[in-house]
Amino acid sequence: MHSKLLFPLLNSKSIPVSASLIEDERLTALRSYDILDTAEEKDFDELTELASVICQTPIALISLVDAERQWFKSHKGLSATETPIEQSFCAHAILSYDEMMVIDDAREDERFADNPLVTGHPKIVFYAGVPLVNEDGYALGTLCVIDGDKKHLSDAQIGALKILAKQVVDKLELRRKILNLQVANQELREANMFIQKFASTAAHDIKNPLSSIHLTSQALKIRLQKLGDEGCVRLIDLNLTSTNRLIGLLDEMLDYSKDPSLLLSKKTNIDLRKSLKKLISMINLPDNFKIVLPPEGLALNISVVSFEQIFINLLSNAIRYNDKINPIIEIRFNSDNDYYYFEVEDNGIGISPEYHEKIFSNSFTLKITDRYNKKGTGIGLATIKDLVNALKGNIYVKSSPGVGTTFYFTVKK
Structure with missing residues (x-):
């Protein structure tokens, strides 16, 4: 040539x-x-x-x-x-x-x-x-x-x-x-610095109204206790618990944005059933939904913020995209010497086979509406896949239209 x-x-x-x-x-x-x-x-x-x-x-x-x-x-x-x-x-x-x-x-x-x-x-x-x-x-x-x-x-x-x-x-x-490579690394460092700065600013911007909600809820609780309205006090307690958990979650997400390696290094011992119950309490669960949890006494050592983000997303989708009169979600768990194995199964509207891989791609959105007549953003499952990959695991889906969907994912111990 x-x-x-x-x-x-x-x-x-x-x-x-x-x-x-x-x-x-x-x-x-x-x-x-x-x-x-x-x-x-x-x-x-x-x-x-x-x-x-x-x-x-x-x-x-x-x-x-x-x-x-x-x-x-x-x-x-x-x-x-x-x-x-x-x-x-x-x-x-x-x-x-x-x-x-x-x-x-x-x-x-x-x-x-x-x-x-x-x-x-x-x-x-x-x-x-x-x-x-x-x-x-x-x-x-x-x-x-x-x-x-x-x-x-x-x-x-x-x-x-x-x-x-x-x-x-x-x-x-x-x-x-x-x-x-040096130029690309420098650009990556600059991008990471911007993301960290953005995450820090966003976290503080979100925490401020949450803190206000927390303070006003405390004041409202004191007033309702004086009035003897126990039913409203219980609702306020639920609001306070959720607000505290959201503030804690923001702090954890901010820590991870500054040091992504914490996804692997910062692990906590949790009780699987109790942790799932706490997550479900933070989700808007319709009265007719039934969630079947794994048995009691299952202990895990895992990145809590990743665990919560994965399950909040999967459970929220299972709720949003279910059109059955008796909707049900079942969470199953198993483990061996190397991995934790999770399954989240629902009896919702299902996903056609040609979309089983695409739903994990960035910005891909199924052209369907949920039970609230809203369309999805198309970023949730892509983020979940990234989290699972960061935890050295894998995620995939099996689904049939009109029958239901099961997500399978693993997390390396």
Whole structure:
């Protein structure tokens, strides 16, 4: 495959528009490596040293051709670090369709006979340069060897020089990939900082009205106790319990937003049945719903905030999307040495098989309405899948339209 070639100001006074665009693209590619004017590096110097030894030449260069100069990333046997592009042998080399440009005697070549690098120091006679063509097809420069005497390279020397040139390109590509990773990591850090700041602000914004609800509920409870209205006092107690739990949940979510590793490290011993009852008390459960819980005495060591978020979402969906006269939800549990196994089954409207994978995708929403005549947001199950994955588990669904749905998920112990 031919390289995308350079069109420098060497012989032509007018450059075609298409050629100029290609040169702009080539220069953009060269600068994407962020290598021009960087310090000497052992990895590159070793390659020029090898080229010099293999080809038996006093000079070997890794030359990168910029808009107005050729700059040497490595320069074995030459003190200069760059030369003007008008004097550049390498600029001619990367114009060639050949895999390698060889000049046996520059003094007899009309392109270079008057070149100051030929008539003066370092008095170039022999030149052989292999273009450094990157993975996108752009010629960035050359790996070249130079001698002050006429010379002829053997097939083995030519083959070795081409291999070394490929090694130079590989090192350049590795450098660019590392730079891109560093940029991506920085962008990710900045995004995480924004998310943490947003989560902190949102948590405080939500906690303020919750705190007000909590204070007014306490005041209302005192007044109702004085009036002896026990029924309303019980409702207020329920409101206070839910408010306290929401405030605690916000604090936990804020902690996790600052340090996601807490999902795995911050685990708590819980009683499964009691924890589920507490969650159900926070959900708007219609009177006709029946929820079958696992038996008593099942102890788990798990990330509480993840456990609660997963079950609140699954139970809320099971309630919202149930059209039966006698709706029922059954929660089942099992475990082995490595995993906890959960099942949440309902007898609701069900999900068609073609959507069983899609419902876990971001922003996918089934075109159905719930029992309250509202459409879903399409983000809940995607978040649940992310949580389960973070807990080193798996989640999937089995469902039949009109019959019901069962979600199966695991959590690694």
